[in-house]
Amino acid sequence: MKFQAEDNQAAYTVSAHGPGFVEINRVRYAGGVCVGSDTPPEPWGEAGFESLTEQDFSRLAEIRPEIVIVGTGKSQRFAHPSLMRALIQHGIGFEVMSTAAACRTYNILVGEGRRAVAALLVDPAGQD
Numbered sequence: 001m002k003f004q005a006e007d008n009q010a011a012y013t014v015s016a017h018g019p020g021f022v023e024i025n026r027v028r029y030a031g032g033v034c035v036g037s038d039t040p041p042e043p044w045g046e047a048g049f050e051s052l053t054e055q056d057f058s059r060l061a062e063i064r065p066e067i068v069i070v071g072t073g074k075s076q077r078f079a080h081p082s083l084m085r086a087l088i089q090h091g092i093g094f095e096v097m098s099t100a101a102a103c104r105t106y107n108i109l110v111g112e113g114r115r116a117v118a119a120l121l122v123d124p125a126g127q128d
Helices: 054-062 081-089 099-111
Strands: 014-018 021-024 027-029 033-036 039-043 067-071 093-097 116-120
Touching: 014 099, 014 116, 021 033, 054 081, 054 116, 067 099, 081 093, 093 099, 099 116
Parallel strands: 067 093, 067 116
Antiparallel strands: 014 021, 021 027, 033 039, 033 116
C-alpha cells in the first residue's frame, strides 16, 4: 500500500508497506526496523517476534518518545509485559498492532507533531 505524502514536520515517515517490506522515505527495508519522526531508521527485531528481548524495547525508550507503536507483522501479537518494562518505567505509552496498522498510525501521529517511534516487524514475503 502506498501513502500520499503529507505536509508535516516529520523527517521520517512510512511511504509504503507490503508483504516482506516497509518503506521509509522511499527507502525499502526487508527486515524489522524502528524509526522516529526525527530519528533515522535502524534495524530492530530482525530475528522476528519470538526473538524480541527486553533490550529491544530499552533501545526504544532511549529515544525518549511520547509513544511507541509496535507493528508485529501481518497479525497483531502481544509480547510478554516484562519486555515492555523500560517503556513503562519511563512513562512512555505504547500500542501493539499489525504492522500495516502501525504504519498508518505512526504517520498520523507524526503528522500531528507527536514524538512517536514505530518499531515495525516485517514478515517474510509470501508468508501467510
